[in-house]
Amino acid sequence: MANLIRRAGRLPLSGKIGLALVLFWIVVAVIGPWIAPYPPGSFVNQEVFAGSSSAYWLGSDFLGRDVLSRLLSGARFTVGLSAIAVAIAASIGTGLALTAAVGPRWLDELLSRAMDTLISIPSKIFALVLVAAFGSSLVLLTTIIAITYVPGNFRIARSLAVGLAKLDYVEVARARGEGRLHLALVEVLPNMIKPLFADIGLRFVFIVLLLSGLSFLGLGLQPPDADLGSLVRENTSGLAEGALAIIAPAVAIASLTVGVNLLIDAATQGKAE
Template sequence: MSAGAMRNAAAFVTGLPWAGRIGGGLVAFWLIVAVAGPWVAPHAVGAFVDSETFSPMSGRFWLGSDYLGRDVLSRLLSAARYTVFLGLGAALVACTIGTTLALTAALWSGWVDEVIARAMDTMNSIPSKILALVLVAAAGSSLPLLLVICAVTYVPGNFRIARALAMNLVGLDFVTVARARGESRRYIALHEVLPNMIHPLLADMGLRFVFIVLLLSGLSFLGLGVQPPYADLGSLVRENISGLTEGAPAIFAPALAIASLTVGANLLIDATKQEKA
């Protein structure tokens, strides 16, 4: 990273309120865990390392053991990778598709806008969890399919935000001047309209990420999300649900991980909105 980029990053962080810094720290922590977690895990993810089940926290097992005697910390470090990267990937795909459709609808208008808008309204009328459940039941729940399903589920929400932004921009003078110069619609979309939508769209992508993490966790808790031998944070909660009456760390640790990730992302998004305002 260049010195200028580092200064800009430092200025951005110092300009955030304390809530934003806490949120940014939580998000950065889980990103680091998602990248490095499997390499620093003290035990193999599927290894049976404890003769007891639902052991309490100790010097040997920092987060106790699960319902099969596996190390919870090792499994959590591995599961965070699927939750974070599936959520980020699906949010990026959803926002890319939604924004592309929004720019197409805003610049072509007429019947193109009407067809796209009505199709998105139809999808948006179906509750996201029900839509995801139907798609999972129809297509299965492999990792690539889960990414696509979660992305498709949240395309309509991003489309509505992006279309409203694009519609406001296409009527401004600089777009009119670009049209008078004879620029193509594609050029206007990519060079005139999209750059002025970036900051709101980044905030919206952060919100989509939070929604998708919660959706993935809910699907996994129902047994329809990430399937063995893989596991995400929602899967860890589901498989250790029998330890709830014992107050086992095996169920509370992944639940707190989901909460800290989503709360941190929300704090960072709110702080970023205030900073831009």
């Protein structure tokens, strides 16, 4: 813990801002529903698109529901689903990349060509087609978004793994009879963790934007559940009025993605230096 605090203290100002934003949204995702002043689906105000007040800090939405309560609840879905999806994508992509790096040449070619085929399909179109075909339940939506970003993670992880697999210490391990599983998990994987973390952070941002985009189009989470993208979509009629009901979730999405980007940039620059 002390080591993490020291590293955070050495971050540049942009990195500290990014870290603060990321930690803020993690805390909101964890405890948000418990600190919400009203149940997210309750109609608590007779005035729609009401402005900020002492009773409703972020006003009310198009049905008179408390925007702050819905924002605190929606952040859990956006952050939680994106984190789970990026973990699945990174696990599958990195696992396949390690298999390709230490496996026979034909397997590397097979996996690489398969991933090249998938990555040639635009991610948003691919996700839209799958969601439209199979539905948008929590499990299916998370799985579909994760599969969408497996090829990109595979390409980054494979390029790292193939380079490491040719180094002398891996050849020595291979010469002393170590199996492919040992080579992949003990010799190669630990030395590609740091670059992978930067890629995982970027993919988290892409997934947040993809999930929000799907929800905005009505193909994401379905009522009564709502993520930040859903909150923007359902309150578009208040855009002309500049209602907080549409501004607040849009700012939330922007601050989350900008925070992650700032943190990744600062951490990467720090490693380079």
